[in-house]
Amino acid sequence: MSARDAEQDTENARPGPSWSDRLPALSTGVTQLSNNFSSIAQRITPARNGEQEDGQSWQRRIANLSGQLTGALSSAFGSADSATAQGQLVISPDVIKALRENTAVVALESTIISHGMPYPQNLETARAVEAVVRQHGATPATIAILSGVPHIGLTGAELELLASRGPQVVKTSRRDLALVMAKGLDGATTVSATMLLAARAGIQVFVTGGIGGVHRGGEVTMDVSADLTELGRTPVTVVCAGVKSILDIPRTLEYLETQGVCVAAYGADEFPAFFTRRSGCAAPARIDTPELAAAMIRHSARLGLGSGAVIGVPIPEEHAAAGAKVEQASQQALDEAQQKSLQGSEITPFLLGRIKELTGGESLKANIALIKNNAAVGAQIASALAAS
Known part of the structure; x- marks a missing residue:
């Protein structure tokens, strides 16, 4: 034949x-x-x-x-689909094996590789994060779109492709998925798209740096991240370092409450603000162990809630000083953005670029540290979930 x-x-x-x-x-x-x-x-x-x-x-x-x-x-x-979807969803052999054997799997996004860091630090970080997940007993499943096909779990060559092409790869949110697939493009998935595809594959735990939120002035501009609505309708638990302080954290937490999303701080009473352990906002809940997080995920599934959860992990204490420096730079960048009267899509690129300049690269080091820490916690939660 x-x-x-x-x-x-x-x-x-x-x-x-x-x-x-x-x-x-x-x-x-x-x-x-x-x-x-x-x-x-x-x-x-x-x-x-x-x-x-x-x-x-x-x-x-x-x-x-x-x-x-x-x-x-x-x-x-999810495993059956990987074998029969024929171009709709490709799941790597090691992820298929883990799903079939009901062992721990952790989803990872790809936007942080292509758009979050420069090359080659982005590739080094992607490999290091996958290694951390494995060290804690879970299988990493980095998610991306390759030639129009969603991939759950990437090879080393595929990781390098995303990293080397960088911003040339289409940043892909839920909104963009169908069109990126229709055009046969390469796409780096954001939190919302990664959540959706992880759920399609049967993966319940997803690790990232931070989630999007309500932008400052969002009550006027309606600039609200698609991550928040995705959390309200997709049953995937997102382990992250909270949200950046350049966003409106109180309104972000309020929006998540409206979406019915459980939000907890891991080992803390205050919701983390990415580069800093403190945001000034009390966490709606506190989780101290992977076992408790796993139990919460199980009960959510049993109830058929259909929504996700956010577990905010504070940046490690040993990196808090660098985080504080980044936080100070963030506030200065925000002030400068207001003075320049920047609006809409102009704001975030300006802020991130300016923060990097002001910190002399410290923001990148702190970013990598907190992502690795999130990966360790996420893998422990996924392992506890699989064990139960």
Whole structure:
């Protein structure tokens, strides 16, 4: 059989809706089934002392079974899709293996590689972050679009391609995914796009540097990151260093509350502000262990909440001094941006460039340090989730 004939046979055999597309309906059905069983268990009339406890025990077992079944369906269907999507989603062999064996997987974005750092530091950082994930018992799954095809997990050569091309690679948010794919382009996924694709593959934990938020003056300009709405509708937990102080942190937290997103600080009472451990904003919740984070993720799945979560990890103490220097530069850059009357899309590039100038490269060092720290915490959470 020729390659062309094989391609034609594959095209003819391609299924309609993917299993990942069917998963939400199946998950809802599992949840309804669990609720029905729980209702029955609640109506069990105790015939003797101790039987009420037995009924409650059955409720716990049923809820646990529901969560395990939903997670298994997600992983199995994500793996099945990787083999049958034929150009719609490509999952690397090591990620497929981890999903099938229900071991820990951590999603990583690619915008930070192509747009967040200069070459070759971006490539070195990407490799180092993947190494940190592996050191803590998880499989890294860096996500990007290559020639119009979403890839979940990249080879060394693919990482180098993204890093060397840098800003030439299309920065790809949820909004841009379909068009980048239609044009057959290379795309570096932002938080929102990475979350969406991670969920399609059955990955529940995603590590990044920081999430987007409500921009200062956003109540007038309506400049609100797509990351926030994605968190409200995609069940992926994002481990990050919070949001940069150049954003409006109080309004960002309010927006996440409106979206029904659980926001917690890891080992702290105050929500972190990326380069600094303190933002002046109390965290809505606190999580101190990977096991507690994993339990939260499991319960969210069992309830079928359908939303993600944010776990803000403060920059390590040993890098706090560098972070403080960056924070001071951030405030100066903000003042200069206001004096220049910059607006909309002009603001962020100016701020990031100016901060780099003012800190003499310290911002890059602090950025790399906090991303590695986030990767360690995220891998520990994913490992605890897999173990449970």
